[in-house]
Amino acid sequence: ELKVEQNPLFLSMQEGKNYTIYCNYSTTSDRLYWYRQDPGKSLESLFVLLSNGAVKQEGRLMASLDTKARLSTLHITAAVHDLSATYFCAVDQYRGSNYQLIWGAGTKLIIKP
Amino acid sequence: DADVTQTPRNRITKTGKRIMLECSQTKGHDRMYWYRQDPGLGLRLIYYSFDVKDINKGEISDGYSVSRQAQAKFSLSLESAIPNQTALYFCATSETRQGSYEQYFGPGTRLTVT
Numbered sequence: 001e002l003k004v005e006q007n008p009l010f011l012s013m014q015e016g017k018n019y020t021i022y023c024n025y026s027t028t029s030d031r032l033y034w035y036r037q038d039p040g041k042s043l044e045s046l047f048v049l050l051s052n053g054a055v056k057q058e059g060r061l062m063a064s065l066d067t068k069a070r071l072s073t074l075h076i077t078a079a080v081h082d083l084s085a086t087y088f089c090a091v092d093q094y095r096g097s098n099y100q101l102i103w104g105a106g107t108k109l110i111i112k113p
Numbered sequence: 114d115a116d117v118t119q120t121p122r123n124r125i126t127k128t129g130k131r132i133m134l135e136c137s138q139t140k141g142h143d144r145m146y147w148y149r150q151d152p153g154l155g156l157r158l159i160y161y162s163f164d165v166k167d168i169n170k171g172e173i174s175d176g177y178s179v180s181r182q183a184q185a186k187f188s189l190s191l192e193s194a195i196p197n198q199t200a201l202y203f204c205a206t207s208e209t210r211q212g213s214y215e216q217y218f219g220p221g222t223r224l225t226v227t
Contacts, residue, residue, distance in 0.1 A: 009153075033215060042203065043156075043218045050212055088155065092214055098163060099214050105155040 002027045002093040006104035014112055016078055021107045023072040023089035031092040032072045033101065034063050036085045043088065079111045116140045117219035119204050125225045126194050134189045134222050136204030145187040146205040146216065147171075147179060156203070162187055163209070194226045
C-alpha cells in the first residue's frame, strides 16, 4: 500500500530565507501533485509533475520529481509572508481498476516578517 | 461562478440527526470525490464515483453514504451524525484522461455535530 510522507510537518521561517519541503512515497508512481491550502480555505493546485525529472516553477516556488528516489521537493526561494499556508503533496496509486490520489499529511509553513 | 460548489458551507447539527451535504460542478468532469479533513490528519477519502453508475468506498466510508444523482451532482449523507464526524468536508472533481488525475476542490463544508 502506498504511503506518502511529508517533512517537515511544521516549518517556521523568516522572510527572505530559502527552504525545501520533502515528499517521499513508498511505491512506484510517475505522477505527483502539490496543493496549497490557506487556513479555513479550500485546496488549490500548484504543480502537476508527470514524469521523472519534471521540474516546474511558479514565482518563488519550484517543484521537482525524482521517481527513482520516490521523492519530490518543493523549494521556496526568498520566502515572503504571502506564502504562509499548508502545502500538501499527493501521489497517484493504481487501486482496483483505477487511479486514486494518496495524500501526505501536509506541511504547515509560517513565514515571519 | 465557482466550478465546484458545496452546500451548506457551515452546518451545526445534533447527535443522531440525518444530514446531507451537496456538491455540484460545472467543469464537466466525470469523477467526483468526498474527503474529510481533520486537523493534522490531511485528507481522507470517504467515497468516490467515476461515473453516475459507479460508486466506490474510500478508506473511511463507515457512517457515510453517497448518491450520484447526475454527472454534475454528488451528495454525501450522514445517516445518524455523531460528534467524531465533526470535520471539514471537501468535494473534488477530476476528469478521466491520460497523464493526469489532478483534482479540483470545492470550498468545503464545516460540519459540527454536538
